Amino acid sequence: MPDSTSELPMIDAKGVKKHFGHQEVLRGVTLQVARGEVVAIIGPSGSGKSTFLRCLNHLETIDGGSVTIEGEALARTDAQGRCSYVPDAELRRICAKMGMVFQHFNLFPHLTVLENLIEAPIVVQRMARDAAIARAETLLAKVGLSAKRDNYPARLSGGQKQRVAIARALCMQPDIMLFDEPTSALDPELTGEVLRTMRELADERMTMLVVTHEMGFAREVAHTVAFMDQGELLAARPAREFFADPGNERAQAFLHHML
Known part of the structure; x- marks a missing residue:
């Protein structure tokens, strides 16, 4: 509650x-x-x-x-x-x-899953790359996608893309x-x-x-x-x-x- x-x-x-x-x-x-x-x-x-x-x-x-x-x-x-x-x-x-997760994922198609997660912490928060990677890997484990860290979004299912999008938003450590x-936008079995x-x-x-x-x-x-x-x-x-x-x-x- x-x-x-x-x-x-x-x-x-x-x-x-x-x-x-x-x-x-x-x-x-x-x-x-x-x-x-x-x-x-x-x-x-x-x-x-x-x-x-x-x-x-x-x-x-x-x-x-x-x-x-x-x-x-x-x-x-x-x-x-x-x-x-x-x-x-x-x-x-x-x-x-505030972190935002959209209907259509909005992942960067030219970046790997890991690169999608570390982009904003490095560019916006000026975080050290090693620290950003460590945070990203923790969050990928949290959403069950550690094995997909080096994949590009095109190789993910819709449900996997959305979980990456959630992890990416969390990587900025929002309060909301x-x-x-x-x-x-997902098939029922991926929801x-x-x-x-x-x-x-x-x-x-x-x-x-x-x-x-x-x-x-x-x-x-x-x-x-x-x-x-x-x-x-x-x-x-x-x-x-x-x-x-x-x-x-x-x-x-x-x-x-x-x-």
Whole structure:
């Protein structure tokens, strides 16, 4: 369970708004994530789930509201409705607290598995190569892929690629892991190995925000389930309570369809 003694939420998003042209994609989304908490965000396609996740680590800019990470403001909106971000150096430092795993892996095809893992620690964190390799090898063992360290991504299965992507994100030692539908591009038989890795992270009390269609994962692993539809967060309840009664008609209809 999340650490109830921690005073500040790891993620504190308030009234987050986002437009793409005239389309309002996020309509004032508010969500807090506590230290060690696993939050699953579910909902129909096009509901704004992935956009919300990308707004948290500045892959998308917000048009209103605020985002605070571990007590540090990333973006806020003033009384006149002007949204502004912290200076670039501070922005990069705060965003470095978060690791991101995407739907389509985003591995560098010209680098081996090991090289994919050590690239950012060496270039961004200025880590010594030997130390980066040692960290990478530990994480490859963690995700069960030590034997693939010298392979190129093209020689891996989809499930293996996603586990490498998780290890690569962990190599930067983030405090928070964001997952954007990490199994949706995988064949069903490969989904289980990725979800097992994510369960292990949850068991280690990694703070995780997971956009997913995997209802089993949401029910069994998440502490909190948040339901989004049409750019709004309509329900957020403890997982057991949510699946018993989400407290929202649209969420209930979604569960009926998915289960």
